[in-house]
Amino acid sequence: MEAHHPFDLRGKVIVVTGASSGIGRQCAISCSRVGAKVILIARNEVRLGETLSLMDHSHHRILPMDLTEAAETEEKLAALKDLGGIHGVIHSAGISTTLPLRNISEDKLSNFFKTNVNASINLTRLLTRPGYAAKEGASVVFITSVMGVVGEAGKTLYSLTKGALVAGAKSLALELAPKKVRVNCVSPGVVVTPMSSSAVYSQDEASLEKIRSYHPLGLGEPEDVANACVFLLSDASRWITGTNLMVDGGYTAR
Numbered sequence: 001m002e003a004h005h006p007f008d009l010r011g012k013v014i015v016v017t018g019a020s021s022g023i024g025r026q027c028a029i030s031c032s033r034v035g036a037k038v039i040l041i042a043r044n045e046v047r048l049g050e051t052l053s054l055m056d057h058s059h060h061r062i063l064p065m066d067l068t069e070a071a072e073t074e075e076k077l078a079a080l081k082d083l084g085g086i087h088g089v090i091h092s093a094g095i096s097t098t099l100p101l102r103n104i105s106e107d108k109l110s111n112f113f114k115t116n117v118n119a120s121i122n123l124t125r126l127l128t129r130p131g132y133a134a135k136e137g138a139s140v141v142f143i144t145s146v147m148g149v150v151g152e153a154g155k156t157l158y159s160l161t162k163g164a165l166v167a168g169a170k171s172l173a174l175e176l177a178p179k180k181v182r183v184n185c186v187s188p189g190v191v192v193t194p195m196s197s198s199a200v201y202s203q204d205e206a207s208l209e210k211i212r213s214y215h216p217l218g219l220g221e222p223e224d225v226a227n228a229c230v231f232l233l234s235d236a237s238r239w240i241t242g243t244n245l246m247v248d249g250g251y252t253a254r
């Protein structure tokens with residue numbers, strides 16, 4: 001019999017949100033390469049299909065939904081109850097902005113929390129219920145950000161939401177440990193994706209160069225984040241919970 005490799009995800013069912021773009025898309029692809037069966041979630045069905053076409057194996061499933069709609073999310077996730085247990089979740093769906101304090105309205109606060117925080121907690125609650133999480137245990141990974149730990153001018157709104165998840169993951173890790181559910185964060189620096197390409201700092205070469213200079217190893221690629229997520233989903237990380245892994249090319253080492 002072939003020896004079990006601790007980084008292997010064969011036989012595991014992994015839910016990836018934000019799978020229609022950027023980091024989430026690469027996470028879905030990388031999980032498929034190490035053998036996982038992947039459930040791809042985001043709103044845009046066409047782009048989810050594009051991700052699917054880049055994946056290894058054909059046993060994956062697309063589940064389009066708006067994660068800010070709690071009732072719709074619960075209804076659609078019910079389709080996963082027949083899978084025999086979910087072993088992992090990479091929650092990459094999220095939104096970002098650069099906004100000075102004077103422009104942070106109640107509406108914007110509420111909208112950002114709804115997408116980046118409320119949806120994360122709702123998803124975790126639903127997928128760790130009996131009948132959903134695998135009996136042998138599960139691993140939840142939140143894609144947070146260096147902005148949840150350090151600051152930059154104009155990043156208050158985004159930082160608030162990512163810092164909330166970094167803090168919440170620790171209490172979740174303690175609460176869910178008896179169920180053998182691990183909860184960790186991966187905090188990227190700037191990664192080249194549609195999100196970062198549309199950010200204000202990407203609009204002129206001088207601003208982009210400044211951002212690059214903050215990353216001693218240069219800007220990240222989605223694969224750099226996906227590899228860290230695969231590790232946190234795999235049995236190789238079975239004794240790791242409640243942590244926040246900085247995957248940032250040295251951004252926070254300064």
Ligand SMILES: NC(=O)c1ccc[n+]([C@@H]2O[C@H](COP(=O)([O-])OP(=O)(O)OC[C@H]3O[C@@H](n4cnc5c(N)ncnc54)[C@H](OP(=O)(O)O)[C@@H]3O)[C@@H](O)[C@H]2O)c1
Pocket residue numbers: 017018019020021022023024041042043044045047065066067068091092093094095096115143144145146187188189190191192193194195196
């Ligand atoms: N790129 C970076 O530099 C960077 C750095 C640090 C942290 N991050 C974090 O990494 C994560 C992924 O970022 P990215 O760069 O890959 O961004 P992206 O390319 O813009 O992808 C964002 C994903 O989130 C999904 N999404 C957004 N709102 C949703 C909703 N209401 N319901 C369901 N899905 C939703 C989008 O899918 P649909 O539009 O199809 O719904 C898309 O798949 C985010 O949480 C971001 O904050 C990114």
